[in-house]
Amino acid sequence: MKHNKNDDDIHAAAVVVVGTGIAGLTCASELAKASCRVLVYEASAQIGGRLRQTTSSPSTPSGIELGAQFVHGTSGDMSARLLDEVGREHVRSLPWPDATYSKERGWCRADDDAVLKAAEEAMEGLESTSAPATESVAEALADSDTAVLDTARAVYSNDYGTDLHGLGAAAVAEELAAWESGEDYGVLVGRQSSDNNWSVLVKSLAKNLDITTNARLVRVVHWQEGDRKPLELHFSDGRVANAAVAVLALPLTVLREGDVIFNPPLPAWKLRAWCIMQMDNCLKIILSFDKAFWESEKTMEWDVVCPGSFLPELWFQSPSGPIPCDSAVAVAFLGGTAANDVANMPKEDVINRSLEQLDFMFGTADEPKPATKHYKPPGTVFSWRHDVPNVRGGYSFPTVCDGSDVRFAASRACGRLVFAGEHTHASMNPCIQAAMDSGVRAARDVTNAMRGSTRAKGENSRSKL
Structure with a gap:
């Protein structure tokens, strides 16, 4: 992926979205509709995050929901x-x-x-x-x-x-x-069948997106605010993606458990938010x-x-x-x-x-x-904890000592690194709507980051539709 160092052309540089759950797909879809060039990467062989269904077997019909039932x-x-x-x-x-x-x-x-x-x-x-x-x-x-x-x-x-x-x-x-x-x-x-299940939402959001599967993110090289060099996203297969802005729509477990190395390390307030929040099976x-x-x-x-x-x-x-x-x-x-x-x-x-x-x-x-x-x-x-290694959990949930300040820290961009997912949503309920809403908010954060700014501290993370 080429990067043009001319600031006038930075809007033409790619945005990379990592994660194809509903949050990541919603964000990428919003950006694509705004004529932003977006590349999407997914660690698993299939897209959709925790919207997943059974395949046909002698005893179980295909299309039964393994994730969200409704x-x-x-x-x-x-x-x-x-x-x-x-x-x-x-x-x-x-x-x-x-x-x-x-x-x-x-x-x-x-x-x-x-x-x-x-x-x-x-x-x-x-x-x-x-x-x-x-x-x-x-x-x-x-x-x-x-x-x-x-x-x-x-x-x-x-x-x-x-x-x-x-x-x-x-x-x-x-x-x-x-x-x-x-x-x-x-x-x-x-x-309900292999053609009629909640994958219809996944397919609708993913339509016309450029998605690469089996690409697990392992390292992110980002820069100090004001530095216009492209971000570097390194994947387990050796490929590297450069981007003006990156959106990480990854499960809380993946972020908490150190699957991705950040260079330089993320600020303490971001790590603290991830430590307070939890995601169970x-x-x-x-x-x-x-x-x-x-x-x-x-x-x-x-x-x-x-x-x-x-x-x-x-x-x-x-x-x-x-x-x-x-x-x-x-x-x-x-x-x-x-x-x-x-x-x-x-x-x-x-x-x-x-x-x-x-x-x-x-x-x-x-x-x-x-x-x-x-x-x-x-x-x-x-x-979901044991059978999906790139997710390792079901829902994020509001814990003791959790609250809107923690969720704001989880959602807040770090320079040109933007975050999405249900764990970043203000109302905290683990649901498809929260994931979608966080994707809409992340798309707005991308626009701000490409303008050289991030959301002012204290702005509500709930999107204004």
């Missing part, structure tokens, strides 16, 4: 941008959740579950409690009833991708106050069956939260279900400590315990073990 909330500016990207006619809204189930209380419609409502109110109450920065959500809710705590763990440990002991109460209160997307689920219309268990035995349970349609259970949340799909696919599939999701514990278990034990829970939930006198009877092995146990 869009969390369909209201607000960035949700509108997302819907426009994939086509509003292709997305519909479903309530969350349909039902709850526990061994103690049995089945309950979500709208009628007083314990679920109490758990939601306890979390919403964090906004008005002025919790100290050092207090976790578990500590803030310690006086709650045991059933309420179990339900809060099942719901919010998955929502944030970590245990309640790891969540900062004050930081969560900030996030709740800033959240504007609503609590419904945005799901794709039509039968998320895990999906996908089980296929020759019959959708759950359709006899009229309390639920497709989503059930299971407090105190091995599998805290389950989604059910079938040819005739609300989210249809080619066969009967149960998808379980675990975040944080639960995901780490299950990831360390033998796969056979994970499958057996999952089937036991489903048998207990749906068994009848006539068919006491429907899950075991109709199960089609081998099943899938997918850990």
Whole structure:
């Protein structure tokens, strides 16, 4: 890549975006629309970050989501941008959740579950409690009833991708106050398949971009502010990319764990932000069956939260279900400590315990073990920490001592090095909208950097659309 030393021509020099999750693709797409020459690099063989799907196998249909199962909330500016990207006619809204189930209380419609409502109110109450920065959500809710705590763990440990002991109460209160997307689920219309899944968003954003895969960033040579020499980005295969501005849309784990060497080292305030923030594991268990035995349970349609259970949340799909696919599939999701514990278990034990829970939930006198009877092995146990080495985690989440000042430091550009990703977003909720919004903000930061300036300290990192 050639670099013209004439300052008048610096806008013609390439911008390099590293990372093809939704943040990186959104940033690159925004810049390309503005006629900026952009090169995009991805460490993995496929693009899309944590939007990834199953491929066809004898027991599992293709197109089942290994990452994001749905869009969390369909209201607000960035949700509108997302819907426009994939086509509003292709997305519909479903309530969350349909039902709850526990061994103690049995089945309950979500709208009628007083314990679920109490758990939601306890979390919403964090906004008005002025919790100290050092207090976790578990500590803030310690006086709650045991059933309420179990339900809060099942719901919010998955929502944030970590245990309640790891969540900062004050930081969560900030996030709740800033959240504007609503609590419904945005799901794709039509039968889920290899052609109809959330990769449609990835394909839309990546259209016409120049993307190189299997290129893992290992070193960045950047310069003091005011120095106009091109940045150098070194990749594991020996290639070097020069750029006027670089956008690093990398997972927090990759940045925290030293995969990339910065020369000179990044400032202390940036490293401190990465140390305070965390990114825990998320895990999906996908089980296929020759019959959708759950359709006899009229309390639920497709989503059930299971407090105190091995599998805290389950989604059910079938040819005739609300989210249809080619066969009967149960998808379980675990975040944080639960995901780490299950990831360390033998796969056979994970499958057996999952089937036991489903048998207990749906068994009848006539068919006491429907899950075991109709199960089609081998099943899938997918850990984002262990199975995707270039990601190594599920969500970033608001921790103890976290807050908007930390997120601002994470998002703030270092000269002509710009940063994007959900961990850089002001409202902190781990979601597709936050990743997209950070990509829009990063594109704006690129423009500022190419003008020889960075965002003034204190400017809100939420994009103004």
